[in-house]
Amino acid sequence: MITAERKPFEEILELLEGKEKVLVAGCETCVAVCLTGGEKEAEILAAELSIKAKEDGRTLDVDHISAIRQCEWEYLDAIAEKVEQYPVVVSMACGIGIQSMAERFPEKLVLPAVNTNMLGMPQEHAVWIERCGACGDCVLGVTGGICPIVRCSKSLLNGPCGGSHDGLCEVTGPNKEEIPCAWQLIHDKLIAQGRQDLLLKVTPPKDWSRSNSGGPRTMVKEEAKPV
Amino acid sequence: MADETTTAAAPEAVESPEPANEEPQKPIDPDFEPEIIVFGCHYCAYAAADLAGSMRLQYPTNIRMIKLPCTGKLEIIHLLKALEAGADGVYAAGCLEGECHYLKGNLWARKRVEYTKKLLEEMGMEPERVEMFNMSSADGPLFAQRANEFTERIKRLGPSPVKQAKKAPAAKEGTPA
Numbered sequence: 288m289i290t291a292e293r294k295p296f297e298e299i300l301e302l303l304e305g306k307e308k309v310l311v312a313g314c315e316t317c318v319a320v321c322l323t324g325g326e327k328e329a330e331i332l333a334a335e336l337s338i339k340a341k342e343d344g345r346t347l348d349v350d351h352i353s354a355i356r357q358c359e360w361e362y363l364d365a366i367a368e369k370v371e372q373y374p375v376v377v378s379m380a381c382g383i384g385i386q387s388m389a390e391r392f393p394e395k396l397v398l399p400a401v402n403t404n405m406l407g408m409p410q411e412h413a414v415w416i417e418r419c420g421a422c423g424d425c426v427l428g429v430t431g432g433i434c435p436i437v438r439c440s441k442s443l444l445n446g447p448c449g450g451s452h453d454g455l456c457e458v459t460g461p462n463k464e465e466i467p468c469a470w471q472l473i474h475d476k477l478i479a480q481g482r483q484d485l486l487l488k489v490t491p492p493k494d495w496s497r498s499n500s501g502g503p504r505t506m507v508k509e510e511a512k513p514v
Numbered sequence: 515m516a517d518e519t520t521t522a523a524a525p526e527a528v529e530s531p532e533p534a535n536e537e538p539q540k541p542i543d544p545d546f547e548p549e550i551i552v553f554g555c556h557y558c559a560y561a562a563a564d565l566a567g568s569m570r571l572q573y574p575t576n577i578r579m580i581k582l583p584c585t586g587k588l589e590i591i592h593l594l595k596a597l598e599a600g601a602d603g604v605y606a607a608g609c610l611e612g613e614c615h616y617l618k619g620n621l622w623a624r625k626r627v628e629y630t631k632k633l634l635e636e637m638g639m640e641p642e643r644v645e646m647f648n649m650s651s652a653d654g655p656l657f658a659q660r661a662n663e664f665t666e667r668i669k670r671l672g673p674s675p676v677k678q679a680k681k682a683p684a685a686k687e688g689t690p691a
Contacts, residue, residue, distance in 0.1 A: 296636035327591065331633070334594040339637045341598070342675040 288408070289317040289381045290415045291324060291401040296335060299377065302398045307346050309336065310373035311400070312366070312388065313353035314380035321415055324379030324401050326353035332379065332400060357384030363391040370395065405437075423497030423504065429485050431476030438469035444490040446470030548602035548668040549677075552579045552661075553588050553623075557615040558651045559607030565654030573658035574665040584608070585646075586619020593630045593644050600677045603668040605645040607660065613650065620648060640671050 303309060311333040319325025333351040340347030352369045355362045357380035363370075370376060370388075375396045378385040382403040389397035406419040420437040426444065427434060436442045440450075440458040447470030450457035456466040477483050495501070554560045560581050566573060582588060585608035596604045606627055608620030624646045631641035647660045 296633075327589070330591050331594060334591060334598050335633060335637055338594065338598050338639065338676055341679045342638060344679045 288320055288406070289383070289403060290321040290405050290407045291318050291379075291381050291403045293323055293328070293332075293379070293401050294399065296339075299332070299336075299398075299400050300339065303336070303375070303377065306375045306396075308348045308373050309375045309377055310370060311336070311349065311351040311377045312357065312370070312379065313351065314355075314357040314378075314384045315353050316356045316358075318379060318381055318384075318401065319353075321407075321409075322413065324381075326351070329353055329379050332377070354380075354384075358387045360387070360391060363387060367392075421499070422493065422495070424493050424495075426490070426493070429488075429490070430473045431480060431482070433469055433473045433476060435469050435473065438467075438472070440466065443470065444493060447474070542669050543672065546669060546673060548576050548665060548673070549600065550574075550577045550661075550665060550668060551596040551601045551604045552577050552607055553582055553585060553592065553604070554579050554607045555585045555609060555615075555619070556581055556583050558609035558613075558649055558653075559585075559647075559657065561651035562607075562649045562653045562657035565652065566657045567654075569654045571654060571658040573661035576665045576668075577661050584614065584616045584619035585623035586614070586616055588623045588626060590626050590630050590633070593627070594633070597634075597639070597643065597674065597676060600674060602671075602674045602677065603643045603645075603664060605647055605660075605664055607647045607649060607657070610648045610650050620646075639675060642667060642671060643674065 311329045313319065313324050313326045313329030315325055319328075322328065329351040333349050336349045337347060340349070350369075350373075352366050354366045357363065357378060370392055373395070375398065376388060376392065377398050377400045378388050379400045380388065381401070382399070385397060385399050389395070405415070405417040406421060407415040407417045410416045417437050419434060420442075422436050426436070435444060435446060439446055440456050441448060447468055451468040451471055454468055454471045456468045458466060460466055474486060477485050497504075552559075554563060560579070563579060585606045588606050593604050593606075606623050608623050609615060611620060611624075614620040627644055627646040630644050634641045634643060645664060647664075649656045649660065
């Protein structure tokens with residue numbers, strides 16, 4: 288799923304400076320599952336903004352709503368009636384949802400309340416880890432189901448490098464957490480599967496034009512287009 | 515009924531969770547009667563409140579109690595909505611830790627209360643306006659003690675900034691856009 292973290296309250300307040308009528312819009316898909324921008328969190332942010340405005344003696348008409356998915360026109364249509372009543376929308380969806388909202392309601396000022404950070408999975412309850420870089424050229428078939436693009440700090444296709452020690456990467460995560468060496472994991476997995484011959488093959492450079500370095504990507508499925 | 519750390523103490527003098535590092539004392543307005551919302555669980559806090567009543571114990575009339583099946587039902591938004599509506603303080607009262615009727619509901623509630631304190635700090639409101647207390651159903655005196663302590667704490671903090679703003683709306687503000 289796509290994961291996101293809420294922006295600091297201070298930053299949201301700055302974005303909303305001088306605004307008097309605001310709708311907080313949650314999204315019930317990925318950001319709800321990662322407990323950042325679902326209906327619950329939208330209601331909490333709306334309550335926070337309301338309390339802060341009352342403390343400051345400001346007038347603020349704030350309410351919240353949630354779309355099933357902010358990244359699809361149909362679900363934006365479903366909340367359009369409410370959105371139309373507010374000149375400013377604070378979206379708690381991922382970057383896709385925020386942009387969809389801004390595109391669907393061009394006359395509204397659509398502001399982000401979250402930072403979209405990764406494509407990840409819940410490793411355990413309330414802990415998410417990155418698992419996919421959406422590189423457009425998947426190598427999981429030859430890496431034992433372990434992605435070297437996002438799980439190796441250098442995104443190496445032929446690892447490990449000299450920075451792998453005792454199964455750990457020399458790099459630590461943003462919160463100083465240890466990162467398992469992806470290539471050690473790949474190595475162990477392929478040996479366990481009896482596929483160690485794959486480790487001797489040199490993987491040529493990937494086609495990065497299929498990743499986001501080639502500009503925004505578009506996917507079309509002609510067979511599924513409405514007739 | 516006193517816990518192990520205060521063996522010689524009477525039930526009324528159980529160790530207080532009041533924060534020691536109080537801000538410089540503001541003058542307490544003698545006319546200020548705080549409005550305090552209590553979210554109490556059915557199995558312990560509410561029963562303790564009942565017991566306090568049966569024991570004819572005095573506790574402030576400032577508290578308004580809302581019964582929950584378990585404090586695990588308490589959501590962050592419940593605490594915020596109470597404050598938004600003008601409550602001066604809110605606390606949750608659940609079973610003793612490790613003795614929740616639903617096993618861990620009170621531990622979830624504590625986490626939510628702690629998180630709400632952080633939200634209050636973000637909003638520039640005193641985090642002491644929300645709290646989590648634990649008590650058993652036999653803790654009638656402790657229920658009264660916590661109600662007294664919390665009411666005193668809120669009296670020291672003064673009226674909620676939300677309420678103050680309500681009373682004196684800023685003249686500079688225009689009508690909503």
